[in-house]
Amino acid sequence: MSKPEVRARARASAVQADLHYQPSYPPIERGASLLLAWRLDGRRVLLIGGGAVAASRLGFLLQSGAHVTIVSPGPLEPSIAYRVATEPDHITWHDRSYGSSEGGNVSADDELPVGDYDMVLTAVDDVALSRAVCLAAREARTPVNVADVPPECDFYFGAQVRRGPLQAMVSTSGAGPKIAVIVRDLVADAIPDNVEDAIDGVGKLRTELRERAPGVGGELSKRRMRWMIGTCDAWTLGEMGAMKDEGVRKRLLDDGWEKNKVLGPEAVGVGSGLSARATKALHGAAGLWAAGAGGLVTGAAIATLATLYFVRR
Template sequence: MTNTLFPVFLKTEAAHFLIVGGGNVGLEKIQTLLKQNPQVRITVVSDKFHQDLVEIKKGHENVLLIQRFFEEDDIVDKDFLIIATNNTEVNSGIRALAKAKGIKVNAADQPDLCDFYLGSIVNKGSLKIAISTNGKSPVLAKRMREYFSEVIPEGIENNIDQLHAFRKEHKGDLSEKLADLNRATESLSPKKKDKKEAKKYKKLVFEITVLFMVFFIGFGLSKFITFDDLAAHLENVPEVFYGMLLVGFFAQLVDGALGLGYGVTCSTSMMLLGIKLPAISGSIHTAEMFSSGISGFSHYKFGNVNKKLFFWIAIPGVIGAVAGALLLIYLGKKYEAITYGLMAGYTLLIGVRLIILAFRKKIEKQKLKNTGLLGFSGGFFDAFGGGGWGPIVTSSLLSKGRKSSYVVGTVSLAEFFVTLAASVTFFTSLGISHWYIILGLILGGSLAAPIGARLAGKLPQKTALLLVAFLVIVFSIRMLLKII
C-alpha cells in the first residue's frame, strides 16, 4: 500500500493552531483554516507579514500576529503547528521541538516533516469532501476540488436535510434504514439509460457535421465547378488560400481553447481583403460549421458540456442567427459602405470587451438570468457581424463565475447549431462564393479544433485574450480608416 493516510475530519472549535511564517504560504494556510471555521484560534509568528494577512487580522479577533523570530515557548499550549518558512534547517529544528511535546506538525512543501496534510476541500453546505495526493501533487488535488465543486449541485444541502429527517423518523432497524436510504439515493448514481442517450447525442452531432460537409461539397461541385475546372483550379491555388488556412487554424485554436475569437479574427481579416459583407459572414459560418462541429463533439467527449445550459443558449441562438443573417443580406446589398462601418465598429467594441475580460478579477459564482436573451443576442450579432458568439456569450457566462472549461465546452457545442442555422440561411440566399477562402478556413479550423478542445482551460487565458483583442482592434481601426 503506497498511501497509508487515514482521513479524519477535525473539530477546530477548541483547537489552537500555531503558524510559523507570515509570507504567501502562511497566508494561504490561514485562509484555508478560516474558510473551514472563521472562529478557529490561530497564532502567527513571523519577522514580517504579508499585507493581506494584516487585513485578515483586522476582521478576526481569534487571529494573533506576533512580529519576531520563532522562540521555543511559542509552541506551549498549542495543539497543531504549521511551518511556512523557506528555511529547511529552521523547519527541521522547529519540528523537533514540537514533536518532543507531542504536537502534530504540517510543513509546507516538505512531506517528510509532516504528520498531517491540509488537503483540498470541497464545501457544499453540510457536505464536505477532502482530497489528498499524499503530498505528491497539490495541483492535482486542486483540480479535483474544482471538478467536484462544479459537478455537485448547489441544492445538495436540501437533499441532505431531507435524508437527515428521513433517517431520524425511520422506525426500522439498521438494515431496513440502509435499504430505504439506498433506494432514496439511487437517482444520484449514473444510469445506463443516461449513458446511451449521451452516446446518441454525440453521434447525432457528428453525423450532422458529416452530412452537411457532404452536402456542401456536393452542391458546390455540381453547381459551380466541373471536374475539369476543379483540376485547373488546383493547379493555380491563389495565395489567399494559404493565408486563410493560417487564419482558420489560429482562430479555431483560440476559439476552441477560450470559447471565443474565431469569427471576429476571420471577419476583420476578410474585410481588409475587400470581400463583400454577406459573403464574409456566409463564408465564415460555412467554414466554421465543420470546425465547430468537431470542436463541439470533442468537448462533449472530454465532458466539458452542461446540457441544461446548452439548450438554454442554443435554441434562442439559432433563432437569432437566422434573423441576423437575413438583416445582413438586406443591408449588405443596399447600404454596403454603412454596413462596413457598422461591422468594423462592432468588431472594435468586441476587441475592447476582450481586453476588459482579460483583466477581470475573479468573482464569485452568481445566478444566471436571461440566458435565452443572451443566446439570441449572441446568435444575432454573430451572424450579422461575422463573429461575436464567443465574445458575447462566453464572456457573459464567465463573468457570472462559471467554470472556464464547462463554459467553453457548452458554448462551443451550441455554436455548432448556431453556425449551422446561419450558414444555411446564407447558403440558400447567396449560394457559395470565395471557394479558396472557405476551404482554407475549413482545413485550418478542422485541424485546430481537437487541439483547442484539449487545451480548454489550460492556456494562459489573459495572454490569449489580449492577443486576439489586439489583432481585432488593429484590423477594425484599419478598416474604419479605409472607409473614411
C-alpha cells in the same frame, strides 16, 4: 499425537478451508494517506509565518473554528492582516520571529512551546527552523505540517472545494499538488448547483428519522440505515432538495418508514427525473469509457462532462 495437537490441526485445516472458499479481495496498496474530516472547533493551532503560504492555511483553519496563534514579524500578508483585524476572537498575533534557528534549536521560544497546541504549521523560508519545529512537535506528539516539505508533514492540506456543509479534498500525498488542483476543479464543476439544498433536506429527514427510531446498533438501527440508503438511492440530488419541505418529510416517514417502504419522489408529489441509481450507473459507465481516452486528466474531463449532462438534466 496428543488430543490438543489433533484439535489444533483440525482448527487450522478448517481455517484454511474457509480461506479457500473466500472471495478474492483486492491487494492492499501502501503509501496512501488517511483522509479524515478533522474537527478543530475551539482547538488551539500554532501558525508560524505571515506570508502567502501562511495565508492559504489560515482561511481553512478559521473555517474549521480553530483559534490560531500566528507568530511572524510584520508586515503581514494583506489577507492575514485583514483577518487579524477582523477576527480578534479567533486569532492571536505575536509580532516577532519564532524561536531561533541557531543550531536548529527552537527551545529558546519557551513562551510558545509546540506541545501547548493541538496542531502546528510552519510556512517560513527558514529550513533549519522548520525542521527543528517539526522535531519538537513530534517529540511532543503534536501533529505538524511543514509547508512544501512532505517528509516533515504529519498531514497534508490537498486541494479542497466547499459548498456549504459539503467538503471534498483531492490529495496526491504531496507528490503532485498541481494535479490535485486540476482534479479538484473537475470535481467542483461536476457538483450540482443545488447540492446544499440536497444536504439540508436529507439531513433534516435523517434527524427526524432518528427521533422516531433512536438508538445505536441492533436491528432497528440496521433497518434505519437500510431505509435511508434506499431512500437516497431512489432520489436524485436535484430532487433531494424537496426534502427541506416538512410535508414531504412527513409523508416519507408516515407512508414510507412506518410502513416499511421506500418512496420515490413521485410517490410524494415531487417532479420525476432520472433516477439516482441510473445516474450512478451512467456515471460509472462514463468513467470506464473515459479511462481509455488518453490519460488521467483527459479521462476525468470527459467523465465529468458526461456526469454533468446526466445529473443536471
